Amino acid sequence: MKIFDVARREYIATAGTKGFMFGVLVFPALMTVLIILLPRLIDDKPPKYVGSIVLVDRTGWEGEGGVTIGSMLKQAYRPETLAAEHAAQSEGTEKAMESQFGEAGKAAASKITEQMLGDVPEIDVVIAAPDADIESLKDEMKTGTTKDGSRLALVVIDREAVFGTTEEPEANQTPEPGADENQEQEQDPGQVQEQEQEQDEQVKFGSYEAFIKPKLDDRFQGPLRQKVVDAIVEARVRAAGQDREAITALTSVLPVKPVEVTPEGERDSLSGEQNIWMAMGFMMLLWISVMNGGQFLMMTVIEEKSSRVMEVLLSAVSPRQLMTGKILGQMCVALTILAIYVTVGLVALNQFNYLYLIDVADLGLLVVYFFIAFLLMGTLMAAIGSAVTEIMEAQSLLTPVMMVLIIPLILFAPLTRSPNSVFSTVVSFIPPISPFAMVIRLAASEPIPLWQIPATIALGILSVYVAIWATAKIFRIGVLMYGKPPNFRTLIKWVRMA
């Protein structure tokens, strides 16, 4: 009964303070608000681009039926074309997400692409004369905004972008009649000089230059690049008398997804990314709750010692009762922290339709390993708290404990990479690291051999028993010991002594 009174006070005194509220609750609260608000905020779609692109085509190429780079670009920027691309893009993402994550993935993808792509832009392609003054065209871009129909970009296609140049003029011969003129122009030595490379026997093609207004993001830049390149390639292919579709058919292979072969059967390979995030999440949950709870425990023990309330308490309860009550109370505090973070995590995953990643059994095991980790580290922290009088003095004793706690962070990468290696298995059986290693491995991709779960839990219980036994002894001596803080050797002596 008294143990519960102690635990209750401990819980209220820790979890009921403003510091706790801020330290533990504000962070996840902020996260929750962000997670819930962010999609709403993104609902405010990015601005729609309205304006024109000026094209200066210096190649002079004109294909069958009067097709030019300019006309192809115009075609590519027709509203219908843009709308179709838009739809295809979001459909593609949806399909990819659906194949990986099912219906939920599709829904998430459509929402996300919708928000990412924004409205279909309205863009007019203006074709300027091949010899237009680039500088004055640039000046035209300096006024207006990206939404009011002003000049957004200037694209200048190099003279050699379609036909290219080689050492032998014959190589540039094309069946196009219009091309002959250009060819002649190109062979004007003064103009071609800089592009020519004597040693190169390959056809050397020119490129294009693009000038854009500031504050145009990738939603504008990406398609612009793509469309200009497409138009140039198309022109080159036609100029060479080839069939574009045939070339595309020849050069493309549909991408495939590797299939994992496991003893349980075949399945689509997960990218592994989610698993790493889950493992990281699980470990951090455990880490944060254990660290916080353990530190609170140490602090309250030190507070009771330094405020000299300890002996008053010991007149009513035995050191063992006091210690048990405090550990219980702080365990509830740590559980509260864990519950808050898990809830925030679940809300977040739900928000992004990732909830299926969580295995309920894994969550249950997380709680089991939490108890082991907390009782192990928490009691150690209580022992340290009982041995010192001031928080400052605790630092030197705390360093080794912190070092042990950092090991799982360092081991995170090797553990997720090969969760069932000999190394991972060995690490899972080193008491203070065991619960952390196990939660990482639980969330990692490969399933753990089943026997290891009860085995590590049994080991955990055993080590918790030893830790509590030792702490009880240190606690009993430590709580009334004032003055010079003991070192680890002294603590071990106390354990042996009592």
Place this chain on the structure above:
Amino acid sequence: MSDAIIIEGVTKTFGEKTAVDGLDLRVGQGAMYGFIGPNGAGKTTTIRMVMSIIFPDSGRLSVLGKASAVESKDRIGYLPEERGVYRKMRVGSFLSYMGRLKGLDGGAALNKRIHDWLERVGLEAEIKKKCEELSKGMQQKVQFISCVLHEPELLILDEPFSGLDPVNMRLMRDLFMEQHERGATIIFSTHVMHQAEQLCDHIVMIDHGQKMLDDSLDAIRDRYTPRELLVEARDSGHDLSVLRSIEGVGDISSLNGATVVAIRNGDDPSDVIARIASSVAVRRIEIKRPTLEDVFVDVAVGGSERSAAEIREELRGASGVDLRQEGLS
């Protein structure tokens, strides 16, 4: 009537130092026991062993009929020397917590009791305040309430007066007496002799972990028959050195304007008084009652190579402030 506390041959060492050395003690029920001795004599160690906070290396303890205080903690009130409160806790909740730890049921009855007690010591307005907002004296009252809240049968007070002003000291003393009248056995330790003298009916004196004295206050006074007289001449300018020539008078010294006359061994004090009165015109002449301090010094001198003056100095050094307040209390 059984004894509230029985200590038999209890020894406790801390490393090299023997804090308590083969102590035997019996405290009868309902007694008001004074535990005196200089700092470091072993008082707190003994009390902590009685409270089962530390355990003796050897010897036997019995508290309220049980083998250790662990089994009867709810019947004991303990005000340790190293005492404190939860700084961030409110006075009311602190007392309620301590009450529940002492086995009281929480709820309206406990709250009423806390309220009544706070009212008695004049702290009813502070019930909602945080403990850190109270002055040291106020905190001490709160601590005292926390150890009598459950109406203990045995009350152990370790240096209860340290740090109190005379007004609060008197208040505390009245509260102790009240507990005593209620029938509680009270043990209180102090290094300030006159406090024990004023309160206790039984004195235990400890020095260097050993019991030097264990008797009722009256018996102690009887045993240490007065060997000194206080003499004040009617005319303050009168030279009292003439007293030296009177038969039975030993050393003469002066104390606060009066003259202390030592009586030679073998002479009856009343004979000496008669002889002084007949030879000098005196305003006052009285037998100087031995104070506990005198007794202590007397006892301590017997057991050590230190001189009486050294021991007196040690005692006063340790308790200078409290001694000066003698006149006020």
